Amino acid sequence: MTTLITGATGNVGRLLVADLVARGVDLRALSRDPTKAALPDGVEVAEGDLSSAGGAVFDGVDTAFVFPADEGVDGFVERALDAGVQRFVVLSSLAVSERNARDGGSATAAHHRAVEHAVTSRTDAHIILRPGNFATNLLFWAFPIRSGYPVRIPYPTSSQVLIHEADVAAAAAEALSSPDSFGPIVELTGPASLTKIEQLGAISAAISREIPHIEIGPDEFRADMAQYMPSGIVEMLLRYWSETVDEPEVPLHSQLPEALASRIGGGTPLARWAQDHRSDFTG
The missing domain is CATH 3.40.50.720 (NAD(P)-binding Rossmann-like Domain)
Incomplete structure (x- = not known):
C-alpha cells in the first residue's frame, strides 16, 4: 500500500x-x-x-x-x-x-x-x-545576518522553546511507520527555553562570527513590518514576546514511543539547528 x-x-x-x-x-x-x-x-x-x-x-x-x-x-x-x-x-x-x-x-x-x-x-x-514553535522562524534574521546588518530585536530577553523541523519529521515518520506505538496526540517542543539573545548566540557560534543586534521597541517593530506582515500577526508576535519576558516558555513533551525517543531524546538543541542551517545565514 x-x-x-x-x-x-x-x-x-x-x-x-x-x-x-x-x-x-x-x-x-x-x-x-x-x-x-x-x-x-x-x-x-x-x-x-x-x-x-x-x-x-x-x-x-x-x-x-x-x-x-x-x-x-x-x-x-x-x-x-x-x-x-x-x-x-x-x-x-x-x-x-x-x-x-x-x-x-x-x-x-x-x-x-x-x-x-x-x-x-x-x-x-x-x-x-x-509541535511547538519552529526554529525555522529564526530564518527571519537570515537577510540582515548575511548582509552584515544589525538584527533588530524587540524584547531581546523574552524566552522561547524552539523545535528543529527534523524532530517533527522524525515524529511523523515514526507515526506513519509504527502507528500502534503512538497515542492519538503527540506534543513536541525543543529541549530548552532560550532568550532571543541566546538564540542569536547559537547562530553566531554556527557561523563563527559575532552578530550585532539592536534592541527596538514595539512601535519600531510595527514600522519595520508594515510592508511585510499583516498587522494582526505583528500584534500577536509582540504580545507573545512581551509575555515571555517574565513568563518564559517551558519545554512540553508527550511520552514518546521508544523508537522516537531514541532518535530525538528531549529534542535537538538549537545549536545543532543553527549548524544545519549555516548556509542560510552565510549565503
Missing part, C-alpha cells in the same frame, strides 16, 4: 519524505507543480493540493500525512475516506494544547483546531502531532 504525503516540499515534508524513502516506504507526494518538487528518485509526485486532490491521487493509498493547509482540509479528508484511506497523521500545533493556555485564543490555535477537527470528527484512526 501507498502513503500519501501532503506538504511534501515544505521544511518538514522534505525531511519526512527522505526518512520514509530510506525505510523503503511506497510514497506518493502531492505538489502543485511536480516539475519543481525536486523529491528523491522513486517518489511518485501527483499534481494538486488539498483542495483539488481526488481520484487517482488516492489510488492504493492507505495512510495520509495531512499538512495544515489554509484551506481544503475538510474536503480532502472526506474524499480520502471515500477512497478507502484508513489512517491519518496530522501536523497540527502546540497552540491547540490545553497545556499551552497562552496561545489558546490565537488565530494559530483556531486554524489548527479546525484542521484537527476535520480529521477527528470523521475517523478515530488518527495521530495528531502538535
Whole structure:
C-alpha cells in the first residue's frame, strides 16, 4: 500500500519524505507543480493540493500525512475516506494544547483546531502531532545576518522553546511507520527555553562570527513590518514576546514511543539547528 504525503516540499515534508524513502516506504507526494518538487528518485509526485486532490491521487493509498493547509482540509479528508484511506497523521500545533493556555485564543490555535477537527470528527484512526514553535522562524534574521546588518530585536530577553523541523519529521515518520506505538496526540517542543539573545548566540557560534543586534521597541517593530506582515500577526508576535519576558516558555513533551525517543531524546538543541542551517545565514 501507498502513503500519501501532503506538504511534501515544505521544511518538514522534505525531511519526512527522505526518512520514509530510506525505510523503503511506497510514497506518493502531492505538489502543485511536480516539475519543481525536486523529491528523491522513486517518489511518485501527483499534481494538486488539498483542495483539488481526488481520484487517482488516492489510488492504493492507505495512510495520509495531512499538512495544515489554509484551506481544503475538510474536503480532502472526506474524499480520502471515500477512497478507502484508513489512517491519518496530522501536523497540527502546540497552540491547540490545553497545556499551552497562552496561545489558546490565537488565530494559530483556531486554524489548527479546525484542521484537527476535520480529521477527528470523521475517523478515530488518527495521530495528531502538535509541535511547538519552529526554529525555522529564526530564518527571519537570515537577510540582515548575511548582509552584515544589525538584527533588530524587540524584547531581546523574552524566552522561547524552539523545535528543529527534523524532530517533527522524525515524529511523523515514526507515526506513519509504527502507528500502534503512538497515542492519538503527540506534543513536541525543543529541549530548552532560550532568550532571543541566546538564540542569536547559537547562530553566531554556527557561523563563527559575532552578530550585532539592536534592541527596538514595539512601535519600531510595527514600522519595520508594515510592508511585510499583516498587522494582526505583528500584534500577536509582540504580545507573545512581551509575555515571555517574565513568563518564559517551558519545554512540553508527550511520552514518546521508544523508537522516537531514541532518535530525538528531549529534542535537538538549537545549536545543532543553527549548524544545519549555516548556509542560510552565510549565503
